[in-house]
Each structure stands twice: as structure tokens, then as C-alpha cells.
Amino acid sequence: MSDKKGKAKPTLISLSSSEEEDETEEEDGDDDDYEDKSFSSSSGDETEEEEEEENDSDDNDRTDNDDSLCNGVITLLKEGGDLESLSLKQLKAYLRNHGLRITGTKAVCQQRILEHWRIKDGRAEALYPRSSFFINCTGDVCKGDVVLFTQKVYKKFNKMTRRGKLLGKRTIAGRVVKESYGKAKQQHTFTVEVLWSKGSKKLPPLFPLLVKGRNLYKLKTYRQHWSDEAERKHVLAEKHKRGNAARLVKAMKRTRKWSTDVGMLESEMVKVQNAKSIHINQDHRKKEKLLNRTGERLITHEEKPLFQGVQVWVTITKCLLQLEK
Numbered sequence: 149m150s151d152k153k154g155k156a157k158p159t160l161i162s163l164s165s166s167e168e169e170d171e172t173e174e175e176d177g178d179d180d181d182y183e184d185k186s187f188s189s190s191s192g193d194e195t196e197e198e199e200e201e202e203n204d205s206d207d208n209d210r211t212d213n214d215d216s217l218c219n220g221v222i223t224l225l226k227e228g229g230d231l232e233s234l235s236l237k238q239l240k241a242y243l244r245n246h247g248l249r250i251t252g253t254k255a256v257c258q259q260r261i262l263e264h265w266r267i268k269d270g271r272a273e274a275l276y277p278r279s280s281f282f283i284n285c286t287g288d289v290c291k292g293d294v295v296l297f298t299q300k301v302y303k304k305f306n307k308m309t310r311r312g313k314l315l316g317k318r319t320i321a322g323r324v325v326k327e328s329y330g331k332a333k334q335q336h337t338f339t340v341e342v343l344w345s346k347g348s349k350k351l352p353p354l355f356p357l358l359v360k361g362r363n364l365y366k367l368k369t370y371r372q373h374w375s376d377e378a379e380r381k382h383v384l385a386e387k388h389k390r391g392n393a394a395r396l397v398k399a400m401k402r403t404r405k406w407s408t409d410v411g412m413l414e415s416e417m418v419k420v421q422n423a424k425s426i427h428i429n430q431d432h433r434k435k436e437k438l439l440n441r442t443g444e445r446l447i448t449h450e451e452k453p454l455f456q457g458v459q460v461w462v463t464i465t466k467c468l469l470q471l472e473k
Contacts, residue, residue: 176241225265231261249325260354263354280373281296281372285369295323318350320344320351321344322341325339335360
């Protein structure tokens, strides 16, 4: 488990899958997670989404009195007090000490603390039973969905073999709190706050888990029903709009790269042609210099048949001249 006194670093999961409707990525990856010193670690792929998550807020730095501030929040919760009386600094101290996300407004942080306090003792599965995830959302997960999926967990990721020792599988129920496209490669990534998990290397409540969008759908992801499905359609439409924009940016980058590659290839071809022309010219000059004793031009292989005919004619002419003498 990550250190409670430091900020939890979201975990990036690389999962292989059929291509997502919003994305056509080509990189490798399996439906797996890799154990490290924390609950799980990045599989060695891109970490730009992690950096985005870490830079969401400018005041995320830990303070010297986080422990005392956190204890004050815990005392208030035990007494059934109202979190409204607490400052945002106190709320974020609690979130930091429990490895939770600290982004958002004061109201959002209050809600996150109450949710964590409610499910931290293993009551999450009773509040979010497996039977409540009955809608297959393969291909259309969006922010706000409460989803259920399973992934493989490995001992350690090996960059050379792209594999690790299989530890087992882990089932995760969580809420999608963020979805974004990375700036560098336009890769779709979901941030899932874990509600409960079962199986190998269980994750703590509300642990922020990053899941690659292009890989999530192979896992037969299921979701709970929204109280307002019409609102979900609106959220989904907005996601698809961003996906179209991201695909356009990616296509433009590929086009520019293709144009650059073609330009380089054409340049190399011109260099080869120039070198070939220089070689031909040099060879031609050498042949021009090699004159025979009679001043005749050196005959090439292609000119030999014609030259032989001329030689015969010259020989006959010489003979006739001698006869006339």
C-alpha cells in the first residue's frame, strides 16, 4: 500500500482489448496489472495521464501538520459532526493521509470523505452488490458510471518480455470520476475510484485507479443503472465529441509524420539518382579519354555490331584502293 502520509499516485493499468469505438490504438498491453511496492504499478507504458492527474491542483502539497488535521476530521466523523465546519485544508489533509484524490471543491472533498468513511470497513460490497451491475456497457463507459470489471494481476512487469509472473485475477467495482485524452498520443484514460475489490492484491476504498480506455472494453464491463439515463446520454455524447476531436488530432499527426517520411524518402531517392548520374558521367569521360591509335572512339558493347560492319566496309575499301594502284 502506498504511504498514507504521502499523496497516492494513481495506478496506470495497461489492458489488451478489441479497439474502443473512441480510439484505435496499436500499442501492446494485456488485461493485467503489475504489483510493485505500492498496490500496483504502471506497466511501463505512457504516464502522461498520471502527470495530468497529479497536476490537477496547485495546493496538493503535504503540510507539516497533516496528521493533526486528519485526526481532527476523524474525531469529528466519530462524533457525527458536520464537515461543513471544517476548512478545505483540513479536508485535504484527511484525503492525503488516506491516499485519496484531493482535487475538487470543498463540497466534492466533503462528499469523498463521507463516502470513504461509509465504506472503509468493508461495507462497500453490501452498498454496491454485484447484482446491481447488470447493464453491459462495453464500448460506452463515461464519467459518472459505476462499473464492475475483472483484471489479471502480475508479480512484476518485465519490459523485455512484456510479461510478468501471474498472481491471479482481481474484480473491481468503482466509480468513473474522470476520463480524458492525453496530449502526446491522444490516448483515452479513465480514472476509477475503487469502491470494493476482490481477489489478488485488493485495493483500498476509493483508491484512484487509471485504466486505459482502449483496453477496458475487453473485460466485459458492466455498470449500474443511472437515476436519469437521459442525462447519461448527454454525458456520453460529450465524450464522443471529445473522442472525435482527439481522433482528428491524432490523424493529423499521423499525416504530418507520413508527409515527413515521404519527403525524406524522396530526398534519399534524389541523392541516389544524383550519385548514379555522377557515376555514369565519370564512366563516359573515361571512355572518351581511351582512344585507340587511329583516333577512333572506344566502342561500347552495344555499339560492337555496328562497328564490326563498318570495319568490314573499311577493309573492302582499302582492298579496292590497293587494286586500283
